[in-house]
Amino acid sequence: MRKILFFTTEYLKQLKKKRATLLLLFLFPLILIGLLVGLVAGLIIPAEDSPIRVALVDEDQTKESMLISTLLTETxxxxxxxxxxxxxxxxxxxxIEKDEISTxxxxxxxxxxxxxxGESVTIPITGNPSRPIDSFITKxxxxxxxxxxxxxQANILVINDYAKETPMSRDERMEMMFEQFVDFTLYTLGKDKLMDEEVLKNTATSSPIDYFVLSGWxxxxxxWLLSFYIVLADVESKSMAIRMKLFGVTIGQRVAGRLLVSLFVSSLLAGIxxxxxxxxxxxxFYAVDMMRFGLFTLLYAFILLCGIALIDAWLPSKKIVLFLQCIFVFIFVLVxxxxxxxxxxxxxxQGLIPYSFSTIALGWMMDLVLEGRNYTNYTSLAIYSLVAIIALWLSLGLKERWSR
Structure with a gap:
């Protein structure tokens, strides 16, 4: 621990000497990401006067199907x-061929x-190939x-089974089932429950400015995490590496120092x-919300830095390492x-994205800031952090043995 603290202090002194680099590292991402996110937001956010147009085809033409069609249209x-x-x-x-509707x-x-x-009811959907996002929302x-x-259907079948045991005629039974269907349909569709809860729960379109500002951050x-880790890279000769070994300094201690300094400086800038x-x-935003948000930020930053350090540990070529580290960060930011x-x-x-640590972290951040969520779950990110630190520890231990 004494050696880790020594290298942490030395890396902090190294950053102080690079004030011009620090200013560039602080401003350049803000300007670049601001322009990039503004461009993406302009392309993604739909115009308010151009809603998603969907056609409803009623091939059954019964009272029940026409009731659903009417209520869906009016809603x-x-x-x-x-x-x-x-x-x-x-x-x-x-x-669809004229590209006038989405689905x-x-x-x-x-x-x-x-x-x-009681038979299975299948509702076929035909999407517009040129509008896959609108088709997905309609789905x-x-x-x-x-x-x-x-x-x-479940409610109606239960009522129908009990009605069959009574002396009620088939016409009367069918009329009663229709009344039950009408009541249930009016309850679910007539109160706008379907549209309000399921159509567009997309923060990128409902709160675009807040969403893309937080995404840009x-x-x-x-x-910043990647940049500070790269800036603190050790450039040493073979003789210096031999001296380090003679003094009992391990690769893991130096990597730990870089991780701590990168995490501390990036977190400080991120907090401000x-x-x-x-x-x-x-x-x-209250103090408890800041604590929840800060913990998610620290867990995400720690996992990302461990991944960056793992790439550095396994590959000898600095150029390849830098390239793969950039690709690694870009992929998880994109995902x-x-x-x-x-x-x-x-x-x-869509089924794999929710398992990404970056998706989990940003999802909870969005919920805390934009949805006012007053509870959190750190289990997934805590497990990812534990796995990341164990993988990094084992990798650095193996590298240390091989270097001997």
Whole structure:
């Protein structure tokens, strides 16, 4: 520990001598990321007067299907993000070919019969290849609709089973089932529950300025962590390396010093800029919120630095190490959703993205700042931190043995 503290002090003295470099490291990421995030935000944020247009094809043409079509259309008319209108299958296909709509979905034939008989109901969706993001958002809406239909089907089937044991005629039973269907549909769709909860829970479009300002801050601290670690790189001759070994200095002790200094300086700058950020955004943030947010920032920074140090430990070429470290940081910043929201990624990667430590960290940061979340869960990042430090410790130990 004494040697680690010695190298930590020496690295801090080294930073003091590089004041011009420190100023450049502080300002350059802010300017670069500000321009980049502004460009991405302008491309991603949709115009308020151009909602997502979706066609609804009713192939069943029963009272139940027409009721759902009407309620969905009327509910969507009260939104400024999505527009649903009835159309035939041929018209919907032509509109997609002309790129006038994003998606169309259909209530298939025998929709009502399958609903009442307990058969699985499938709602086909046809997306516009040129608008994959809009199609994905519509899929979320249809998935929500399918869940409500499944719940309605379960209730109706229970009532139908009990009604069959009574002397009630089939017509009377079907009329009662229709009334139950109407009641349940009005309850779920008529109160705007479907649209309000499921259509566009996308902070990048609902709070674009706050989202991209916080994303820009997240990218900047990632660049600071990498930059400070690189600036503190040891440039030593073979004779100096031999002297270090003779004095009992290990590679791990020097890496630990670099990690501590990089983490301390980057966290200090991050804390100052974040405090200014919440003042600019006028976010109501209390001391306990700052503690929660700061802990997520430290865990993320520690895991990222361990990954950077692991690359440095395993590869001998400094140029290759620098290149891979930059790629490593870029990939995890991109996957986090800071540069491009994760909603806009291909569907293939949607199941894997939530397992990234950067995605978890930024997600909780967004919840704390933009959603006013008053609880947190550090389990995932704590496990990642433990795995990272063990992997780094083992790697440095092996490298130390091989160098002997």
């Amino acid at each position: 969507a008319n009260g939104q400024n993000t999505i527009e649903i209108f009835p159309a035939s299958a041929s018209d919907a296909k032509q509109l 169309f979905f259909a209530l298939p034939k025998n929709f009502t019969d399958d609903l009442y008989e 979320q809406l249809v998935d929500s609709l399918a869940r409500y239909i499944a719940a309605a 997240f990218i900047v601290i990632s660049i 800029t974040f405090f200014l950020l919440i003042k600019i955004l006028e976010v109501e 986090s959703g800071a540069l491009i929201p994760t909603l806009y990624f291909p569907q293939v990667f």
